[in-house]
Amino acid sequence: xxxxxxVTGCSGFIGSNxxxxxxxxxxxxTGIDNFSTGQRRFLDGALKHPQFRLIEGxxxxxxxxxxxxxxxxxxxxxxxxxxxxxxxxxxxxxxEQNTIATYNVLEAMRANGIKRIAFSSTGSVYGEAAVIPTxxxxxxxxxxxLYAASKLAGEGLIAAYCESFGxxxxxxxxxxxxxxxxxxxxxxxFYKQLxxxxxxxxxxxxxxxxxxxxxxxxxxxxxLLAMDKAxxxxxVFNLGVDxxxxxxxxxxxxxxxLGVKPRLDYTGGDRGWIGDNPFIFxxxxxxxxxxxxxxxxxxxxxxKTVEFLKANEWVLEARE
Amino acid sequence: xxxxxxVTGCSGFIGSNxxxxxxxxxxxxTGIDNFSTGQRRFLDGALKHPQFRLIEGxxxxxxxxxxxxxxxxxxxxxxxxxxxxxxxxxxxxxxEQNTIATYNVLEAMRANGIKRIAFSSTGSVYGEAAVIPTxxxxxxxxxxxLYAASKLAGEGLIAAYCESFGxxxxxxxxxxxxxxxxxxxxxxxFYKQLxxxxxxxxxxxxxxxxxxxxxxxxxxxxxLLAMDKAxxxxxVFNLGVDxxxxxxxxxxxxxxxLGVKPRLDYTGGDRGWIGDNPFIFxxxxxxxxxxxxxxxxxxxxxxKTVEFLKANEWVLEARE
Numbered sequence: 001x002x003x004x005x006x007v008t009g010c011s012g013f014i015g016s017n018x019x020x021x022x023x024x025x026x027x028x029x030t031g032i033d034n035f036s037t038g039q040r041r042f043l044d045g046a047l048k049h050p051q052f053r054l055i056e057g058x059x060x061x062x063x064x065x066x067x068x069x070x071x072x073x074x075x076x077x078x079x080x081x082x083x084x085x086x087x088x089x090x091x092x093x094x095x096e097q098n099t100i101a102t103y104n105v106l107e108a109m110r111a112n113g114i115k116r117i118a119f120s121s122t123g124s125v126y127g128e129a130a131v132i133p134t135x136x137x138x139x140x141x142x143x144x145x146l147y148a149a150s151k152l153a154g155e156g157l158i159a160a161y162c163e164s165f166g167x168x169x170x171x172x173x174x175x176x177x178x179x180x181x182x183x184x185x186x187x188x189x190f191y192k193q194l195x196x197x198x199x200x201x202x203x204x205x206x207x208x209x210x211x212x213x214x215x216x217x218x219x220x221x222x223x224l225l226a227m228d229k230a231x232x233x234x235x236v237f238n239l240g241v242d243x244x245x246x247x248x249x250x251x252x253x254x255x256x257x258l259g260v261k262p263r264l265d266y267t268g269g270d271r272g273w274i275g276d277n278p279f280i281f282x283x284x285x286x287x288x289x290x291x292x293x294x295x296x297x298x299x300x301x302x303x304k305t306v307e308f309l310k311a312n313e314w315v316l317e318a319r320e
Numbered sequence: 321x322x323x324x325x326x327v328t329g330c331s332g333f334i335g336s337n338x339x340x341x342x343x344x345x346x347x348x349x350t351g352i353d354n355f356s357t358g359q360r361r362f363l364d365g366a367l368k369h370p371q372f373r374l375i376e377g378x379x380x381x382x383x384x385x386x387x388x389x390x391x392x393x394x395x396x397x398x399x400x401x402x403x404x405x406x407x408x409x410x411x412x413x414x415x416e417q418n419t420i421a422t423y424n425v426l427e428a429m430r431a432n433g434i435k436r437i438a439f440s441s442t443g444s445v446y447g448e449a450a451v452i453p454t455x456x457x458x459x460x461x462x463x464x465x466l467y468a469a470s471k472l473a474g475e476g477l478i479a480a481y482c483e484s485f486g487x488x489x490x491x492x493x494x495x496x497x498x499x500x501x502x503x504x505x506x507x508x509x510f511y512k513q514l515x516x517x518x519x520x521x522x523x524x525x526x527x528x529x530x531x532x533x534x535x536x537x538x539x540x541x542x543x544l545l546a547m548d549k550a551x552x553x554x555x556v557f558n559l560g561v562d563x564x565x566x567x568x569x570x571x572x573x574x575x576x577x578l579g580v581k582p583r584l585d586y587t588g589g590d591r592g593w594i595g596d597n598p599f600i601f602x603x604x605x606x607x608x609x610x611x612x613x614x615x616x617x618x619x620x621x622x623x624k625t626v627e628f629l630k631a632n633e634w635v636l637e638a639r640e
Contacts, residue, residue: 088485137450156473161466
């Protein structure tokens with residue numbers, strides 16, 4: 001059955017891919033974005049589609065939101081300040097864009113009688129996890145970054161609205177996502193450096209940080225499957241592949257895809273930045289039990305991402 | 321060694337007792353309160369003390385805060401919207417008073433180079449706990465009330481500031497607190513009803529909700545001991561007695577203390593209100609390991625509270 005979705009952050013990496021998928025499935029979509037980091041070109045296809053409506057607006061505009069949400073059945077709330085690394089430069093941004101914006105989304109839903117919400121949280125909410133691979137019911141963690149803290153606050157608000165106002169929610173704790181329309185993260189940084197100077201690469205930390213990743217289309221498969229199959233009041237799912245790589249592995253694949261052999265300059269230490277978690281690997285048993293599994297490996301995801309950047313170098317400039 | 325403390329919520333139940341204790345120990349105290357629920361009479365003693373400075377101000381006043389915090393060494397952040405039961409009537413209040421206010425406190429600390437903060441969180445952050453008695457490292461919970469979600473958001477912000485800016489924190493997850501200057505909660509509600517009509521008592525839920533409590537002076541002992549002895553970056557402690565009672569037990573002690581025998585009218589169901597947790601009992605092994613234990617039982621705490629209300633009936637009117 002076709003629905004009317006609101007997608008916040010619709011011109012972002014994940015948002016624009018979600019919009020395209022929903023339109024392909026025959027749904028109506030209202031996309032909202034303030035274009036602070038989103039790219040209008042990612043909506044080139046959607047904007048030609050009669051079932052797509054774009055709102056250029058900000059989630060801090062409470063009254064606007066209430067109007068824009070009118071008539072929708074379901075919200076996929078992806079808009080966020082995803083600038084994890086520089087959180088300490090502007091702590092207010094995470095509070096506003098991730099926590100207060102989520103509150104405003106929930107209030108706009110309440111004003112319009114919309115009860116279903118999917119939310120992009122992060123595996124970073126586990127902090128420096130005591131259990132790895134980390135399941136959703138891991139020991140109550142201590143937050144280690146402003147970004148994760150602001151996302152956890154969003155999770156808490158959403159769960160409380162489910163209990164208080166009869167909402168239903170699907171909360172996804174992502175590893176880093178890779179693939180088409182990827183616009184920030186280590187592959188982006190390394191690609192950019194190597195384009196400017198293929199002979200050397202500056203690597204934050206010691207290159208031994210272990211991280212997990214997921215390909216964008218696998219991520220969207222999981223989101224839509226969970227929303228279809230998981231019927232609890234609050235449904236929390238880790239999303240990631242069943243494994244991890246070292247930053248050094250990733251550097252190897254990127255270099256190979258670009259045909260370069262840079263000298264590696266490590267900044268040192270086991271963390272890339274304050275709050276960087278040196279080992280992220282999520283237990284995805286719960287989402288796999290619904291029949292999902294990722295189609296692409298981390299290596300495939302990295303290579304796809306490099307190919308996307310090669311074919312879309314405008315992204316590098318747009319995000320400067 | 322004597323310090324200069326900032327105490328937010330200084331005219332509240334817990335805040336005013338903390339202020340008195342700190343002054344007695346020889347510290348300087350700057351108390352901040354907007355008197356939205358606090359009582360000026362609770363500061364009668366403190367206001368006569370040369371080491372006490374009262375600021376009548378709001379934690380949403382960011383610029384004010386930065387000025388008021390000047391010269392302090394340490395913050396005890398107790399100000400909050402503690403109106404748990406009616407959270408669904410005004411969701412914005414929890415967001416503003418508990419989450420955004422905490423962010424403002426942290427920013428005012430940063431602006432003044434203050435690095436130590438104690439925070440009153442709540443045992444409600446465990447939601448409907450999977451493990452009882454519930455330890456600090458219980459499985460990652462799902463939030464069930466706007467109040468708890470807003471407190472958890474505060475915890476996350478504080479922990480992230482510790483990691484990001486070299487702060488040190490003591491986060492206390494309280495059960496309900498009882499004793500002198502108690503101004504809201506079930507003893508208050510029952511006392512007030514029985515004063516108006518000693519023959520009947522309306523009880524939310526079925527009276528079988530199991531809850532734990534702690535006497536205010538035991539609570540303050542624990543806070544100050546933990547701040548003295550616990551040296552991690554982020555120190556999280558449950559505070560409560562080692563046991564629980566049924567609401568019905570409490571009704572018995574209150575009735576006895578008042579010499580009344582009311583007919584009990586239960587509203588029914590196993591919860592008093594939306595988001596009410598029918599069983600709260602915290603594992604306090606961690607704080608006990610520092611040498612703390614409560615001096616008063618729950619029964620003693622309830623009786624002390626009734627005695628306080630008897631001797632201070634003005635509180636009933638002030639909070640109407």
